[in-house]
Amino acid sequence: MSTNIIPYVLNQRKRTLAAFIWISLIAALALGLLNIQFRTWKSVIALFSMAFFCLPLLFLNSKGHLSLAASLFSYIVLIVINVNMYDGDGIHDAGILAYPIFILLGTLFFGKRAALIFSLVAIGSLIGLFTLKSMHMSIQR
Helix, strand or coil: CCCCCCHHHHHHHHHHHHHHHHHHHHHHHHHHHHHHHHCCHHHHHHHHHHHHHHHHHHHHHHCCCHHHHHHHHHHHHHHHHHHHHHHCCHHHCHHHHHHHHHHHHHHHHHCCCHHHHHHHHHHHHHHHHHHHHHHHHHHHC
16 A cells, blocks of 8 residues: 555545454454354364454554555455365355455455455465365375
């Protein structure tokens, strides 16, 4: 994010990032509680960890460190998506729908040029997930 932007736009970005972090915190807590019922412990730990890490991100955002907060938030979201999909059905999991949201959030926070980077990261993540899940399935046989 550029530092040469007017204060109004900076305030808008700060509020938008805060809103997404709050939404993610609440969703992570709710989904973590739901996953307790299904006994998917890796997903539970990942979701509650995300909720925990959202608190320092809110602090960083409030202090004006938007780039750092947005970068860390994007990284944490990607990790949680990957853990949940690995714990679930791999590339056949419904969580695959979170990747376009990940790309859109990256574009929202870092501009349209980040779309390519976030798309490549999502594709790489899917390839890595497929490889790990395939290796895991072959070991179990």
